[in-house]
Amino acid sequence: MDPAAAFELVLLLQQFGQASDRYVESTGTRHKTHRTDMNALAVIMRFERAGNPPTPGDLSRTLQLSSPATSAMLDRLERVGHIERLRIDKDRRVVRIKMTPKAQADGRAMFAPLAARMMEVISTYTDEEVKLVSRFMADAAAGVDRARNDAEHP
Incomplete structure (x- = not known):
């Protein structure tokens, strides 16, 4: 392995991460959405795709947020109509978080341009x-x- 080429790749990964952050920041600002909220929706989507909507604890661990910060975030997402808190397990004490159709539509509006550009690159x-x-x-x-x-x- 060429150490200089490997170092250059690490720098490119940093640039990609920073470019992604800029996109999320600008998109979030336009749509009045917090970065943490957008990260939470991505996590919820990943859990749902796996067939198991997350609990608030799952989100707290995955996003590395305190319980109060997770609750505040979920309150914000619920207020804007992006999530529902459901008791769908046999143990009715367990709360699961599900994205709403509004969250899915808003997510498409925010990220469809990025997905299109990424697909152009990948193609x-x-x-x-x-x-x-x-x-x-x-x-x-x-x-x-x-x-x-x-x-x-x-």
Whole structure:
């Protein structure tokens, strides 16, 4: 492995992260949505795709928020009609968070332009290259999570 090329890749990943942050900030500002709220909706969507809507505790752990911060965030999302709190488990004490159709429509409006541009970029790669980049991005995300864990538990 060429250390200079590897370092350049790390810098490019940082630039990608910063560009993504800028997009989320500008989109959130236009739609009057907090970054944390947008991150929460992405997490809720991921849990729902896996067939298991999250609990407030799941969101708190995933987003690394305190219980009061999670409650405040959920209150905001509920006020604007982006989530519902449901008791759908056999244990009726368990609250699950589900996205509303309004949240899905607002999310499409916010992120469809980004998705379109990303698909333009991805379409310039072969299937094999997309598989390789996908594997790299999954590994890179896992590496970031391991680094965060290492920093939290030295």
